[in-house]
Amino acid sequence: MGSDLNITKHLQDYILKHGLKLHPVQKEIINYNLRLGDIKRMQISISQCQFLHLIIKVSxxxxxxxxxxxxxxxxLSMALALPNNGEIIALDKNKETNKIAxxxxxxxxQNHKIKTIIKPALETLIKIRNKKFDLVFIDADKMNYKKYYEISLDLLNKGGxxxxxxVLWQR
Ligand SMILES: C[S@@+](CC[C@H](N)C(=O)[O-])C[C@H]1O[C@@H](n2cnc3c(N)ncnc32)[C@H](O)[C@@H]1O
Structure with a gap:
């Protein structure tokens, strides 16, 4: 049986060097977040940007x-992978970070593809329950993950x- 890859720093650097190149504004966001200090760990990693891009394209x-x-x-990583008539509804309760985004x-x-809604997500999810999506990406308050997941199942198009x-935190 084959063994799983151990992602060393060397391998990680290789992937970044040869994988999908970032858009200049993705790089700007990463640099902006670096200046925020510890809070920068909120953002997804570059390999996750590439993963989301791939999934959106192939699906x-x-x-x-x-x-x-x-x-x-x-x-932005998802918007860049969507066709020009693609749409993202992006939920967050933080007015300040939303303005920056x-x-x-x-x-x-990419703003023509993205509609942001600033409210606690559970409130918005009730209001948009008549909408359907091909992908739901959950990356918010962990306490509500189970509810977000259950609500998301009703918001999915077939095959979504x-x-x-x-998910694997503290495992
Ligand atoms: C881990 S960060 C998201 C990182 C983002 N996906 C990225 O790649 O940069 C979590 C976000 O969830 C938001 N959040 C936390 N609780 C929320 C809630 N109840 N409703 C809506 N947004 C919430 C926070 O304001 C924060 O911006």
């Missing part, structure tokens, strides 16, 4: 719901996907 996803936008790295979306000329960050 021909058009409509995305994101729960947990922060300064916009995951949202929206500026990045405009700068990357739910991707949840941090």
């Amino acid at each position: 021909k996803i058009k409509k995305v719901l994101e729960i947990g936008t922060f300064t916009g790295l995951s949202t 929206v500026n990045f979306f405009k700068k990357a000329e 996907l739910v991707i949840i960050d941090n």
